[in-house]
Amino acid sequence: MRLKLTRDLxxxxxxxxxxxxxxxxxxxxYQCGKCSAGCPVxxxxxxxxxxxxxxxxxxxxxxxxxxxxxxxxASCLQCASRCPKGVEFSSICDALxxxxxxxxxxxxxxxxxxxxxxxxxxxxxxxxxxxxxKLNG
Amino acid sequence: MKIPYYPGCTLHxxxxxxxxxxxxxxxxxxxxxxxxPIWTCCGAVFPLVTDSVMDILAGVRNLEYASRIGxxxxxxxxxxxxxxxxxxxVMRDDLEKREKANLFLRADTAAREEVExxxxxxxxxxxxxxxxxxxxxxxxGFDELRKKVENGLGGLNVAPYYGxxxxxxxxxxxFDDPEQPTVxxxxxxxxxxxxxxxxxKTECCGGFQIVNDxxxxxxxxxxxxxxxxxxxxxxxxxxxxxxxxxxxxxxxEMIERVRGFRRIPVIYFTQLLGLALGIDExxxxxxxxxxxxxxxxxxxxxx
Ligand code: SF4
Ligand code: SF4
Numbered sequence: 196m197r198l199k200l201t202r203d204l205x206x207x208x209x210x211x212x213x214x215x216x217x218x219x220x221x222x223x224x225y226q227c228g229k230c231s232a233g234c235p236v237x238x239x240x241x242x243x244x245x246x247x248x249x250x251x252x253x254x255x256x257x258x259x260x261x262x263x264x265x266x267x268x269a270s271c272l273q274c275a276s277r278c279p280k281g282v283e284f285s286s287i288c289d290a291l292x293x294x295x296x297x298x299x300x301x302x303x304x305x306x307x308x309x310x311x312x313x314x315x316x317x318x319x320x321x322x323x324x325x326x327x328x329k330l331n332g
Numbered sequence: 333m334k335i336p337y338y339p340g341c342t343l344h345x346x347x348x349x350x351x352x353x354x355x356x357x358x359x360x361x362x363x364x365x366x367x368x369p370i371w372t373c374c375g376a377v378f379p380l381v382t383d384s385v386m387d388i389l390a391g392v393r394n395l396e397y398a399s400r401i402g403x404x405x406x407x408x409x410x411x412x413x414x415x416x417x418x419x420x421x422v423m424r425d426d427l428e429k430r431e432k433a434n435l436f437l438r439a440d441t442a443a444r445e446e447v448e449x450x451x452x453x454x455x456x457x458x459x460x461x462x463x464x465x466x467x468x469x470x471x472x473g474f475d476e477l478r479k480k481v482e483n484g485l486g487g488l489n490v491a492p493y494y495g496x497x498x499x500x501x502x503x504x505x506x507f508d509d510p511e512q513p514t515v516x517x518x519x520x521x522x523x524x525x526x527x528x529x530x531x532x533k534t535e536c537c538g539g540f541q542i543v544n545d546x547x548x549x550x551x552x553x554x555x556x557x558x559x560x561x562x563x564x565x566x567x568x569x570x571x572x573x574x575x576x577x578x579x580x581x582x583x584x585e586m587i588e589r590v591r592g593f594r595r596i597p598v599i600y601f602t603q604l605l606g607l608a609l610g611i612d613e614x615x616x617x618x619x620x621x622x623x624x625x626x627x628x629x630x631x632x633x634x635x
Contacts, residue, residue: 218382235536235552239545267545269552270377271536272500276510283501289380305544317581318543319573320341321411324376325540328387 196258204254209294213251216290223280224248230274230284240264244274244284251287265291266304270329289329296332305330335467336402336459337365338394340412341373347409347573349617353602354408354464356615361472361480365406368397374415377540385432391419392433393440396455408464408602410497410572417461418504424457463498463507464602465515465571474522482610484524487632490604491528491565492516493556495575496536510534519601520569523608532559537578550585553578557586561596566628569601576600581622597625607634 204210214221224245231243241263242250250258259265268288275283295301305326343351358365371394379387395416398405407413423430434454462470468477499510508515511534517527537556538549557579560568570576580598587593599621606616613635618625629635 216381216383235538235555236541236548239548267541267548269536269539269541269549270380271496271539273496273536276500276502283380286380293381319346319577320373321376321409322540322574322577323543324341324373325411325574326543328375328377329540330544 198250198253198255200253204256205252207254207256209256210251210254212294213256213287213290216293217283217286219283219287221248221252221287224252224278224282225280227279229277229279230282233273233277234268235271235273236267236269239267244288247291248282248284248287259291260295260300264288265295266330292329293332303331307331333362333471334364334366334402335462335471336398336405337367338371338374338398338405338407338412338416339367340407340409342409342573347576347600349620350408350573350576350600350602353600353606353611353616356611357602357605357609358464358467360609360611361468361477363467363472366401368394368401368405370397374412374419376411376415378415378418385429385436388419388422388429389433389436391415392423392437392455395420395423395457395459395461396437399453399455399459403458404460404462406462406464406467408571410495411574413461413463414497414505420457420459420461421504422457423455430454430456463571465519466507468519469515474518478522481523481608483608483634485520485604485608485634486524486526488525488629488634489528489564489566490520490525491530491560491563491568492520492533492601493537493560493568493570493575493579493598494534495570495572496534496539497572499534516569516571516601520604523604525604528560528563528565530559530563530565532556537575539574539578542574542578542582546585549578550582550589553582554586554589557583557596557598558590561594565596566632567604567625568596568598569604570598571601583623595623597621597623597628599625 228245231245247259272285275285375390498507502510538552542549583595603616
């Protein structure tokens with residue numbers, strides 16, 4: 196992957212916004228990879244949790260926002276629970292989703308009309324509500 | 333003894349068996365779960381972004397309703413427990429959010445024309461949120477519980493599945509160790525079960541991703557289920573309706589994916605508790621389980 200590194204990108208206000216929204220300091224992460232190692236859905240991610248953080252440290256917000264990763268995270272909090280530096284990737288992930296959803300930068304992954312009749316009649320209510328809140332905004 | 337109880341949406345609908353068995357067990361233990369006279373959905377997931385007051389309001393309202401009838405609030409669903417406990421902590425520790433949320437509460441009460449009685453009582457996180465397991469441990473006491481066990485469950489190999497929401501984040505949930513929790517085992521030991529320790533007991537079942545990416549969630553669930561089967565469990569017990577759905581109902585898909593897949597029943601811990609306390613099978617209600625636990629229970633002479 197080719198990255199263009201500039202001071203402007205690294206200090207972009209949206210990067211600050213990610214830190215504010217998530218309450219996490221990106222530079223705390225020293226790239227040990229423990230978050231990625233413990234994530235139950237990591238094998239389906241295009242960019243793994245520690246890589247997302249590295250990209251953000253380098254100002255590459257678009258890469259992070261365009262990733263599949265932020266939509267398949269199950270918010271299980273394992274990454275946050277195991278990070279030796281106390282960084283909560285789960286919160287960073289929520290912040291990235293919120294940036295997309297609030298600005299309507301992409302169609303929501305779970306559309307209220309889209310949740311098939313079977314799911315609504317079969318799945319537990321909290322699962323449907325949870326998915327809509329996390330992935331629809 | 334009466335304790336305020338928040339069932340949450342799922343226990344009123346899809347997980348009636350969880351609700352009914354829990355109430356009956358509590359009754360047998362001398363506790364009346366007093367359902368909140370008014371309650372709403374708690375929102376199911378706690379917002380992980382820092383700027384949102386709106387997203388915690390549902391939880392705040394339910395906590396405030398609870399504060400009108402008691403100083404504790406018992407709940408069963410792991411998601412509700414997570415949301416209510418974390419929301420309560422915000423109301424206790426985050427003065428700015430507390431202030432804002434109380435403005436909403438005042439607007440609510442004004443809308444309901446109850447201004448007189450409620451405007452002065454701001455909600456400040458005074459209610460103690462308890463999981464039913466904590467109620468068993470701290471209010472009833474495992475020793476007392478042991479005395480009430482009518483049918484010991486010896487010989488039944490039970491795999492306790494914690495999942496995510498009871499345990500994480502540890503510093504807020506303060507439920508148990510996030511990697512090596514033991515409270516579920518302690519409870520099951522009280523009932524006489526043979527406990528099966530399995531490495532996936534705190535791994536995610538895929539959670540709400542079942543609605544977005546079914547295959548992904550089934551894969552997560554399959555890892556959990558297979559791990560318990562490999563350790564020779566007879567049943568898996570859980571305390572979350574979503575875990576139950578993913579682990580139990582989705583075995584339908586696992587059978588198709590894995591050749592020679594052996595099915596395993598997944599039941600709520602309150603159903604097992606009901607068996608031990610000698611509650612009528614009608615109140616334990618195994619009819620909603622996809623994989624029927626009755627054959628294995630009968631084989632172990634527990635039915
Ligand atoms: S576990 Fe923490 S420090 Fe290690 S890579 Fe992940 S976020 Fe960074
Ligand atoms: S919260 Fe998301 S990123 Fe973190 S471990 Fe769970 S699924 Fe993976």
